[in-house]
Amino acid sequence: MNAFLTTDERLMQLLADKATEGLSGSQHDELDQAMIAHPRIARDELELAAAAVTLAMMGDNEEKLPQRMRTKLCSDASHFVAERWGTANAGTATVNLVNESKTAARRIGRTGWLAAAASILLAVVGWWRGMAPTRVESIDVQYQQFVQRATDMVQAPWLPKVDDYRGVSGKVVWSDAEQAGYMVLSGLPANTGRRQYQLWIVDPQRDAHPVDGGVFDVPASTGPITIPMQPRLRVRHPTVFAITLEKEGGVVVSGGPLLVVASIDR
Amino acid sequence: MQPTLLQRVAAGEPAAVGECIDRYGGLIWSLARKLVGANADAEDAVQEVFIDLWRSADRFDPNVASEPTFVAMIARRRLIDSKRRRTRRPDQGQSIPVEDVDVPSGEQESGAAERAEEASRAAAAIRELRPEQQEILRLSVYEGWSHQRIADHLQVPLGTVKTHVRRGLIRVRELIQRGSTVIVDPQVIP
Numbered sequence: 433m434n435a436f437l438t439t440d441e442r443l444m445q446l447l448a449d450k451a452t453e454g455l456s457g458s459q460h461d462e463l464d465q466a467m468i469a470h471p472r473i474a475r476d477e478l479e480l481a482a483a484a485v486t487l488a489m490m491g492d493n494e495e496k497l498p499q500r501m502r503t504k505l506c507s508d509a510s511h512f513v514a515e516r517w518g519t520a521n522a523g524t525a526t527v528n529l530v531n532e533s534k535t536a537a538r539r540i541g542r543t544g545w546l547a548a549a550a551s552i553l554l555a556v557v558g559w560w561r562g563m564a565p566t567r568v569e570s571i572d573v574q575y576q577q578f579v580q581r582a583t584d585m586v587q588a589p590w591l592p593k594v595d596d597y598r599g600v601s602g603k604v605v606w607s608d609a610e611q612a613g614y615m616v617l618s619g620l621p622a623n624t625g626r627r628q629y630q631l632w633i634v635d636p637q638r639d640a641h642p643v644d645g646g647v648f649d650v651p652a653s654t655g656p657i658t659i660p661m662q663p664r665l666r667v668r669h670p671t672v673f674a675i676t677l678e679k680e681g682g683v684v685v686s687g688g689p690l691l692v693v694a695s696i697d698r
Numbered sequence: 699m700q701p702t703l704l705q706r707v708a709a710g711e712p713a714a715v716g717e718c719i720d721r722y723g724g725l726i727w728s729l730a731r732k733l734v735g736a737n738a739d740a741e742d743a744v745q746e747v748f749i750d751l752w753r754s755a756d757r758f759d760p761n762v763a764s765e766p767t768f769v770a771m772i773a774r775r776r777l778i779d780s781k782r783r784r785t786r787r788p789d790q791g792q793s794i795p796v797e798d799v800d801v802p803s804g805e806q807e808s809g810a811a812e813r814a815e816e817a818s819r820a821a822a823a824i825r826e827l828r829p830e831q832q833e834i835l836r837l838s839v840y841e842g843w844s845h846q847r848i849a850d851h852l853q854v855p856l857g858t859v860k861t862h863v864r865r866g867l868i869r870v871r872e873l874i875q876r877g878s879t880v881i882v883d884p885q886v887i888p
Contacts, residue, residue: 441864448864452838453845454778476771478864480763481871482839483770486729488820489840495731497723501741505719505748512752513712665742 443470444478451482514681571658575614582607588673588694590617597621597691602656604673604694611666615659615673620692622652626680629691633663634672642674643667647682671696702765707755715752722751725766726773733777733842743780747773781842823873827866834862835870 443466449455455463467475497505579585587605592598599619606613615631623629631645645663673694676686703721706714726747730740751772758768824832837843837851838859845863849856 444868445860445864448860448867449845451774451867452778452863454782474762477871478867479771479775480767481867481874483763483767483774484817484820484874485824485835485839485867485870486770486774487766487817488824489836490725490728491817493728494724495728497719497727501727501744502719502723504741504745505723506716508745508748509716509719509752512749513715516752517710517712665745666738 439466439469442466443473447473447475447478451478511682515684571660574660575616575658578607578610578612578614579605582610584609585613586696586698588696590615590675590692590694592692593690600692604661604696606661606670606673606696608667608669611662613661615661616656617650617659617692618656620650620657620675622650623677627677628680628682630676630678630682630686631661632674632676632686633661633667633670634674635667635670637668638666641685642672643670644682644684645673647678647680669698671698702758702760704751704755704758704765704768705760707752708758718748718751722766722769725770726751729770729773730777732840733774734781739780743777746780747776750776819874820870823870826873827869831862831866831869834859835866838863839867 443463446455446459446463446466449459450463463475467473582605585605585607587603590600590602590604592600597620601618602616604613604615620629628647628649630647632642633645634642643663643665645661648659650657673696674690675692676688676690678686701709703714703717707718726744727740730744730747734740734743751769754772758765762768763771824835827835834848834852837848838845843851845859846856849859852859
C-alpha cells in the first residue's frame, strides 16, 4: 500500500505503526530517513496519542500489581540506584515502600507480610552488598540439598578465558525448574578496589543479550567458594554462564573481557 | 510547582525510584497483561519497562504530556518491542501463579487524579471519532491486536485498518493538544 501514500502520509503511517505494532529494522531505517525531512514532527507524537487512548480506555479497570512482582521490582530499584548513585543509596529506594505498606500488612496478614518484608530486605541486601559468597563448608548443606533435589540439574566446568585466570576451576550447576543454581569456584582472585565480579547468563531462547546474574565479592586468601545464583529475570534454558570484573555494583552492558566461562551442553 | 515523580528520579532522588513502583505498577502491569499476555513473559517485560522508565526519567517534559501518559508511552513502546521479539521465537509460555496478593498504596491513589484528567481528555477526543475508527483504535491500541488480525476480524482490507489507526491517532493527538503544535494528515482535512 506504500505506493498509494504520499510521503507525508507514509511518515505518519510509520509513526502510527510504531505506536501500535512496532517497526521492523528496515521500517526503522525508513522512518529515520523520513524524519530528516520533517524536523518539526516529534518521533513520539503518535505514541503519546496511543498512550492517552490507552489511559482513557483502561479507565478504572487497572489491575493491582501482584506482591511477588512488586518484590522483584524493589530489588531492581535497589540495583538501579546502586548503579546510578552508588551503593550507599541503594537501600533508600525501597525503604519507603516498606514503611508505607501498613495497609498491605493488614490485608495479607502478619505471616504474609513478614515474608514479603523479608523478601524485600533480602533483595535490598542482596543487591546493595552484592551476593555474599559463603565458604563451602557453611553452605554445603544447602548446596547438597539442591543437587539431590533438582532432578533437572545441569552442570558445566568453569574454563578460564584470560591468562590471569588460568588458575580458576570449579563448576556451575543449574536447574531450569528452580530458576536457581550455584557457582563453585576455586582460585578466583580477590576483587580489589571498587570492583566486583559480575555473573552473566546467556539464554539464546530468551534473548540475544545475556541476563545480569548479579555481582559478588571474593575475599582474599579464601578457599573454594560456593555462591547461590538467582537471576532477577527469568531464564529458560541457559547455555553459558560467564564472569566479568566490573565497577562496584555491576553494569548493565559489559565491555568484558570474559574471565571464566561455563558452557552447558544441551 | 512541585517536581513530578519522574523529575525527582531525574534529579537523583533515590527514594523516588521506589515510589514509581507503587504509583505506576498497576498501570504497567495491566498494560503488560494486555499486550504481552498472562504468562511469565509479562513479568520480565514489566521489569524491563521499569528499568527503561527510570533511565528515561530525564526525558519527561510536563509541557508535552502528563506524567501518566509519558509512563504509558514508555511502557507501550517496551511492551510492543517485547511482544515482537517474543513472537519471533516459539514460546510455550508459563502461567503466572495466582497466589499473589494485591498491595494497595497511597502512591497509586495520588497519581489517580492526574491520570483521570488525562484519560478524560483522551476519552472526549475518542468520542469525536467515527464509530468504526473508535472500534479499530480500541482493538489496535487497547487490546493490542495486530492490524492484520483486525482486518481479518472486521473483514476489511488491511489498508483500511491502517488508515483508520493513523487518522484516529492523529485526530486524538490534535484534540488533546489543541492550541499547541498540530500534526496534519492531508487526508484528515475536509
